[in-house]
């Protein structure tokens with residue numbers, strides 16, 4: 517796996533959950549043809565994964581990783597296109613892109629490093645920050661309820677929807693592997709503790725449990741997704757022609 521690590525200085529804070537996501541991604545692609553994989557990132561702490569991993573990669577603009585990934589996939593449908601994006605990147609700045617990609621069922625994999633804040637720019641609240649979150653733009657605590665990304669993605673049309681917890685590397689690697697193999701829009705919310713601004717390790721270690729999915733029934737999947745506890749696993753999976761199948765009239769009767 518070390519062949520996949522570039523020799524460069526790593527500037528993530530010691531203890532950051534992104535280290536685990538990095539390990540899980542390397543594990544997931546280890547036995548795949550690297551020349552067929554492209555990693556696209558947004559801008560933020562999560563995006564530095566492109567600096568550290570030895571595969572084809574492209575830094576998008578903040579909030580614009582997903583349209584770049586869609587373009588790469590349409591240009592060369594033989595590629596496996598993976599997006600590493602942040603909760604701020606894709607559920608604030610670029611929220612319309614992720615909804616439309618799910619609706620179109622683009623055959624790409626989106627991994628959201630969900631640390632519940634805009635970390636690189638020093639702790640502003642995002643759409644997934646919990647109510648009461650105290651950050652640099654909400655010093656008295658956010659008064660808004662957060663988005664549930666799993667619920668939003670299932671409702672928007674994603675055909676593979678999962679959640680992982682960063683320190684559970686093998687579990688997450690298995691989800692990423694399956695997401696890449698899935699023909700359609702694959703979404704993974706990774707619970708990624710941010711040691712600097714929102715250290716959730718202790719809370720998640722208590723609440724996270726493994727769910728044995730998936731289901732192809734939206735209502736069942738939504739029931740799981742809206743529980744207050746924190747299940748991880750593949751919640752929803754459905755076979756359906758992807759955008760690229762329809763575009764290229766492949767596998768479509």
Ligand SMILES: Cc1ncc(C[n+]2csc(CCOP(=O)(O)OP(=O)(O)O)c2C)c(N)n1
Pocket residue numbers: 558559560561562563577578601602603604605606609629631633634635636637642
């Ligand atoms: C269009 C645009 N808006 C704002 C910024 C400033 N900016 C850079 S990184 C960042 C925060 C990223 O937060 P998130 O996507 O959640 O990633 P994290 O740093 O938490 O991994 C922001 C707001 C930018 N670079 N470009």
Ligand code: SF4
Pocket residue numbers: 527528529531532533534561562631635636709710711712713
């Ligand atoms: S600020 Fe948070 S997300 Fe960014 S590197 Fe540090 S711990 Fe990780």
